[in-house]
Amino acid sequence: NTELAFASVERIMRDVNGGDLIRYTHANGASMFFIAVYLHMLRGLYYGSYKAPREMIWIVGCLIFFLMIATAFLGYVLPWGQMSYWGAEVITNLIGAIPVIGEPVLIWLRGGPAIDNATLNRFFSLHYLLPFVIAGCVVLHLWALHAAGQNNPVGILIPKDREKKDTVPFHPYFTVKDGFAIILFLILFAVFVFFMPNALGHADNYIPANPLQTPAHIVPEWYMLPFYAILRAIPDKFGGVVAMFGSIGVLFILPWLDTSKVRSMRYRPTMRTFFIIFVIVGLILGWCGAQLPDAPVIGTFKTFVLIDGDLNSYLWLTRFATAYYFAFFLIILPLVGLRETPLPIPATISEPVLSGGDAMTAAAPASPEKKG
Structure with a gap:
């Protein structure tokens, strides 16, 4: 309800036990999620994790990223502050720019000619639904990873007969490495939640939405x-x-x-x-x-x-x-x-590790790799 949306968020903040913690954890958690995904994508881009035979892993990952942006936008509208309303006004108007079908689709999406109660209800339902779609895509992402195998910083395919020499057990090596990274990330998360919860937000969103007063500058969340x-x-x-x-x-x-x-x-x-x-x-x-x-x-x-x-x-x-x-x-x-x-690449992962820098001088130049 557009008349109660802003007040309901303020009630959670003021009258619900731990309500401020719930809101700040939710809002800053989205930012932390995007930080992790951006770093994950840049790492994949640097190490060529999108190349054959891992195309499906990359495509599903990009789909997850797109769904995250859509979910975040829908959630940004729900507090019904000034930036929520006018952000929705700007972004939904983009659909109207599509020739021929743009205007009818825009009215269908909003539930009317302007952003109002119908729009808020639809966005709330979709914001609730899309995380389950993302979870399903994450399962597909992991399935594709299991089918093709994970990449490595050297960027070579590991033959079956060299798996024991070129790989290490998931536990304790990866669990300790990832556990340490998660602890550091949670510390950063806690700093934002407890010490600067509004640092990544916008002050205008603490003003109730007013269709008759346009903010001086309309901006989305930082990750968009x-x-x-x-x-x-x-x-x-x-x-x-x-x-x-x-x-x-x-x-x-x-x-x-x-x-x-x-x-x-x-x-x-x-x-x-x-x-x-x-x-x-x-x-x-x-x-x-x-x-x-x-x-x-x-x-x-x-x-x-x-x-x-x-x-x-x-x-x-x-x-x-x-x-x-x-x-x-x-x-x-x-x-x-x-x-x-390109520089010569080693034939195996273990060569440059066990032989120091000498292995690089004897390494073979890059050669095409078949899709597997």
């Missing part, structure tokens, strides 16, 4: 900022929608864009440099998404107007970063894979 920046980088509304969804969609076809025969960027120094730039560009897009498009990047420094904005503005910084984002996947990955000369 890079894609929101890409949306704003394109002056045409429909073009911005295509670019935003394309920035996620390109991840699904990544296994077929990388032409290199070597998985791990540990042995691809040229590609490693482009990857580091890509990570920096992703952080820049996130920062730009939280800023006003026309705000200057460097103080009061004035340059000149280029097309529709000052060159010294977050709008143009976003456009340059967006260009590199797509160039990385559509141009750099295919071309560098064809032109680069």
Whole structure:
């Protein structure tokens, strides 16, 4: 109910025992989930975990990521604050930009011509449902991992006859390693929950939703900022929608864009440099998404107007970063894979470990690997 949604959250915070802890754990838990997934995706990108025979693992992982974004957006609307309402207004309006079918689909999604009680009810139901869909996709993700086998930092397929030499038991090695990482992550989580629970949120969401008063700056949660920046980088509304969804969609076809025969960027120094730039560009897009498009990047420094904005503005910084984002996947990955000369890779995982650096000098160059 739009008349009770904001008050119900405040009642949980004020009158329910541990209500503030429940809310802050839920909100910051989503942020921690996204941090873990972003790190997981970057690691997979660096070590080539998307390449054959693990394409299905990567595709299901990308589907989980997309469902997480959808779930987070739906949940962001439910507190019914100013940022909740106007964030829903902006994002749902994107569907209306689709030619021919956009407007009818928009009305169907909202349950009416404007965001109101029907929209809130639908978003609540979907926010409750999608985590179960994500859980099902996680099961598929693990099944695909079990079928294809996990990757390794060297990026080579381990023959059956060398499994004992090139692998270690899951317990105690992986349990201790992952357990230690989980403890560190929980400490970070506790710092946010107990000491700065609103650091990753927005102050305007503590103001009840008002359809007649637009906030000075509408921004989503931090984990959506890079894609929101890409949306704003394109002056045409429909073009911005295509670019935003394309920035996620390109991840699904990544296994077929990388032409290199070597998985791990540990042995691809040229590609490693482009990857580091890509990570920096992703952080820049996130920062730009939280800023006003026309705000200057460097103080009061004035340059000149280029097309529709000052060159010294977050709008143009976003456009340059967006260009590199797509160039990385559509141009750099295919071309560098064809032109680069990778470092020699060891025949087995145990060689460089047991023989020190000498094994690398005797290692064979990379060779194509068949899908298994």
